[in-house]
Amino acid sequence: xxxxxxxxxxxxxxxxxxxxxxxxxxxxxxxxxxxxxxxxxxxxxxxxxxxxxxxxxxxxxxxxxxxxxxxxxxxxxxxxxxxxxxxxxxxxxxxxxxxxxxxxxxxxxxxxxxxxxxxxxxxxxxxxxxxxxxxxxxxxxxxxxxxxxxxxxxxxxxx
Numbered sequence: 363x364x365x366x367x368x369x370x371x372x373x374x375x376x377x378x379x380x381x382x383x384x385x386x387x388x389x390x391x392x393x394x395x396x397x398x399x400x401x402x403x404x405x406x407x408x409x410x411x412x413x414x415x416x417x418x419x420x421x422x423x424x425x426x427x428x429x430x431x432x433x434x435x436x437x438x439x440x441x442x443x444x445x446x447x448x449x450x451x452x453x454x455x456x457x458x459x460x461x462x463x464x465x466x467x468x469x470x471x472x473x474x475x476x477x478x479x480x481x482x483x484x485x486x487x488x489x490x491x492x493x494x495x496x497x498x499x500x501x502x503x504x505x506x507x508x509x510x511x512x513x514x515x516x517x518x519x520x521x
Contacts, residue, residue, distance in 0.1 A: 398468070403478070407469035407498060410505050411478045418454065418462045426450045431499065431506045439492070439514040446510050453484075460486040464494075474500045491515050 403411075410429075417425035427447070434446035453460060464480040471477075479495040497509040 401466045401468045401480075403467040403469045405469060405471060407471050407476045407478050407505060408467060410498070411464070411467060411469065411480065411496070415462050415464055418460070421454050421459060423451060423454050426454070428504070429507055431501070431508050434506075434508050434510065436510040436512065438512055446507060456486060458486055460484050471498070471505075476500075476505070 413425070414429065416422075417429075430446050430450060432447070436444040436446040436449045438444060438449075462482060462484050464482045467478065467480040469476065469478045476498045477495060478498070479493065481493050482491070484490045492512060492514040494513070495511045496507055498505045499508050500506075
């Protein structure tokens with residue numbers, strides 16, 4: 363009896379040792395790929411973000427007054443917690459006017475919330491590049507921004 367239990371344990375260990383995990387996608391240098399697949403955003407929040415880009419480039423403050431919740435916060439690249447409406451108004455009223463373009467848009471949503479993330483470039487007196495993520499809540503039939511996190515990968519001045 364002890365011998366059969368011992369043999370069963372040895373067989374289980376040997377089987378585990380020889381079993382191979384499924385191959386992970388390979389990245390550079392044969393290492394496992396840690397990057398998300400190519401972005402292919404669809405759905406309601408992809409449409410909302412595209413509308414945001416158009417509104418930004420048209421300096422449409424009324425759009426953002428409706429789209430940003432009153433208590434929404436903007437977390438910037440160096441640790442500030444800003445009122446999102448105030449910061450957006452500052453960007454929209456800048457001279458010369460800023461032009462926003464985005465790439466790599468990703469979104470996900472459920473019944474009452476969702477998120478979007480993208481790479482961006484803002485052109486104006488200088489070029490600012492970075493990554494932005496936005497959290498949304500459903501307010502009736504509209505999506506409202508409740509949190510923005512902007513990570514800048516460009517040296518910028520005081521703000």
